[in-house]
Amino acid sequence: MSAVATDTDTVVIDYLLHLGDNALVLAQRNSQWCGVGPVLEEDLALTNQTLDLLGQARLLYQEAARLMGGEATEDTLAYFRDAPAFRNYVLLELPASLPRVGYAQGDMDWGVTLARNFLYSALMVPLWEALQHSAHAPLAAIAAKSLKEARYHLRHASEWVVRLGDGTDTSHARMQAAFDHLMPYTQEFWTDSALERAAVDAGVGVAVMTLKPAWEATVSDTLQAATLRRPAAEGYVPQGKHGLHSEHLSYLLAEMQCVARAHPGAVW
Amino acid sequence: MSTSDTSTPPQTTPALKDWPLWEVFVRSKQGLEHKHCGSLHAADAEHALQMARDIYTRRQEGVSIWVVPSAAIVASRPAEKGEFFEPAADKIYRHPTFYDIPDEVGHM
Numbered sequence: 001m002s003a004v005a006t007d008t009d010t011v012v013i014d015y016l017l018h019l020g021d022n023a024l025v026l027a028q029r030n031s032q033w034c035g036v037g038p039v040l041e042e043d044l045a046l047t048n049q050t051l052d053l054l055g056q057a058r059l060l061y062q063e064a065a066r067l068m069g070g071e072a073t074e075d076t077l078a079y080f081r082d083a084p085a086f087r088n089y090v091l092l093e094l095p096a097s098l099p100r101v102g103y104a105q106g107d108m109d110w111g112v113t114l115a116r117n118f119l120y121s122a123l124m125v126p127l128w129e130a131l132q133h134s135a136h137a138p139l140a141a142i143a144a145k146s147l148k149e150a151r152y153h154l155r156h157a158s159e160w161v162v163r164l165g166d167g168t169d170t171s172h173a174r175m176q177a178a179f180d181h182l183m184p185y186t187q188e189f190w191t192d193s194a195l196e197r198a199a200v201d202a203g204v205g206v207a208v209m210t211l212k213p214a215w216e217a218t219v220s221d222t223l224q225a226a227t228l229r230r231p232a233a234e235g236y237v238p239q240g241k242h243g244l245h246s247e248h249l250s251y252l253l254a255e256m257q258c259v260a261r262a263h264p265g266a267v268w
Numbered sequence: 269m270s271t272s273d274t275s276t277p278p279q280t281t282p283a284l285k286d287w288p289l290w291e292v293f294v295r296s297k298q299g300l301e302h303k304h305c306g307s308l309h310a311a312d313a314e315h316a317l318q319m320a321r322d323i324y325t326r327r328q329e330g331v332s333i334w335v336v337p338s339a340a341i342v343a344s345r346p347a348e349k350g351e352f353f354e355p356a357a358d359k360i361y362r363h364p365t366f367y368d369i370p371d372e373v374g375h376m
Contacts, residue, residue, distance in 0.1 A: 039287075041308050045322040156318060163311060 008202055012136050013064045014087070015199040017077065018241055020060030021088035024078060025249070026120060027053035028256050029096060030113065038110055045156060049117070052149040059142045079260035083249045087195065090238035091116060091185035093249040098181050102247035111164055111171070115178035118157035119186055122218040124150040126211040135203035158222050165226025176228055183231040188238045189215070195241060289338040290316040292323075294330040302334050310335075 030050045037043025061074035094116070096108040128150050131143035164171040190209055199205025223230050238246070260266075287309040293302035305324050310316035316335040325333065344352055360366050 039309065041310065041319040041323060044326075045319060048322050048326060159315065159318065163315070 008204075009067050011198040011202050012139070012204050013067050014195045015205050016060045016064040016067075016139065018087040018195060020057045020064065020077070021086045022092055022120075023053045023060065024057035025086065025088040025252065026092040026116075027051075027057060028252055029092065029094075030117070032096060032108065033113065036108075046113070049149075049153050049156065052146075052153070056142065056146045056149070059145075060139075063138045063142070075260065079257045083245050083253055084243045086245065086249060086253070087241050087243060088249075089120075089185070089188050090240035090246050090249075091182060091188065092120060093240070093246060093252055094182070094185070095248055098177060102251050109174070109178065110160075111174045111178040112181065114157050114160040114164070115175065115182050117153060118161050118222065119182060119219070121150050121154035121157055122215050122222075123189055123208075123211065125154050125218075126214040127206060127208070130206040130211065134205070139204065154218070158218075161222055161228075162226040165223070165228040172227065175226065179223070179228060180231045183233045184235045185238055187233050188240060191237060191239070191241075193241050287311050290320075290335045291338050291341060292316075292320040293334040293336070294320075294324055295332040296330055298331060302332065305329075307338060313337075 027050050030046055030053070033043065034047050034050070035043065037046055057078070058074055061077045065072040065074055065077060094112075095104075096110075096113045096116075097106060098109060098112065100106065125147065128143045128147035132140050132147065134140040134143065161175065165175040166172070167175075190212055196205055196208060200207045220230060238244075240246075240249075289307055290310055290313075291307050292305055294305045295302045308316065308319050308323060310319050313335060317333060320333050320335055324330065356362070
């Protein structure tokens, strides 16, 4: 799946799908907290952010579908592609818990959810900032809208990382375990991909490596304020944006897609 | 749960027990006043502000939010309603409608 067309439309479509898949997969993960959040207020706060992400995914898929033409719609992109076609970071498809196998069920971990939202939104704030200057005007417009949402997501997640990290012994230990678990997955942010390189060459995308200093500063400052030790990001480097996913994505997609596939074309 | 002791009342969840109550005031438009719209539990002022944003301004209800610790509000006591409010009831001359305006004054 490494073949990247030189045709500009294809480059833009692939890049839009990468961004859209990130938003949709994290929206689906975080939506699992809807109705079971730790307190009513936080349940609403996280559901609000989930709807922000879902809105971003819709705009990105709609634009990709417009460029693809034919039968493509936001729904065919969300519901009728399988795991290998998704280009999201593996970080975003992991369960909201410490490591477990794909079919395992159990309590979700608020610390893991907030640590993930923090690591991701710390990337998306500078990324959306830069994408406001994308040569593809519709993407620049989506970036301007999404930036405000990402800034709030980062603020919300940072508050929690500091509050729980610098909280009780238990909350500190759980927050540390969450970052120990997730930090290696952030290596994928900085890996080279043909998809992103082509988008950068076309003036449509952003060279993610240029955002690393901003991300590093946000992560270091926040973890320090939270009295957390910054774990090393090393070991296996995930390749979700190349379509190589963990076992968790298929389970997530099965749940998300089964109704649309059982009743194709159904409306209400 | 067969071993649980049913004689003890269920514990309030630690979060709600520990988090103080805050009153939320939202200004719907520039130039209008902040109006009380409800309350919520939050760990501190900044947290209360974020939660107020998520709970009370989801449908574009506001352009500004105040949060105030509920404990900081001093309220009149319902039991003292009689001495507090009823003496005003027979002083109808305090309403402008009590006075007849001469026709020549015109519209006020």
